[in-house]
Amino acid sequence: METKRCPYCAEEIRVEAVRCRFCRSRLTSFDTDRWHRNQPDARLGGVAAALARALALPVTGVRIAFLALSLYHLYGVLLYAGLWLVIPKRPGGESLLERLMRWGLEAAARLSGRPSGRSGPPSVMES
Numbered sequence: 001m002e003t004k005r006c007p008y009c010a011e012e013i014r015v016e017a018v019r020c021r022f023c024r025s026r027l028t029s030f031d032t033d034r035w036h037r038n039q040p041d042a043r044l045g046g047v048a049a050a051l052a053r054a055l056a057l058p059v060t061g062v063r064i065a066f067l068a069l070s071l072y073h074l075y076g077v078l079l080y081a082g083l084w085l086v087i088p089k090r091p092g093g094e095s096l097l098e099r100l101m102r103w104g105l106e107a108a109a110r111l112s113g114r115p116s117g118r119s120g121p122p123s124v125m126e127s
Helices: 047-055 059-071 075-086 096-111
Strands: 003-005 012-014
Touching: 047 059, 047 075, 047 096, 075 096
Parallel strands: none
Antiparallel strands: 003 012
């Protein structure tokens, strides 16, 4: 097992660690490769797992936070739905919001008489 030193507390930690197990400092910046909903521990839509993986937080804690926010004026449901639109399904893929925006721009181009590529709305099942 390879180790490195934590830059904050100088303790020996594993090379692949994203948080120091001693001082709990975050060792990496926001990793866009982890920002997708197709996670192994995904349940409903994969939003909590994606958020937990990208921010190096426990998935259970993120799920509890969504539940608590849902009990308080349904903010959790709104936040979950918004993140579901924004977070892509696969690494490096387009989010549903990006596909909807592209489809809208192509529809506007067709209405104005300009040529466009693809037609039809994006399928929700593609997300």
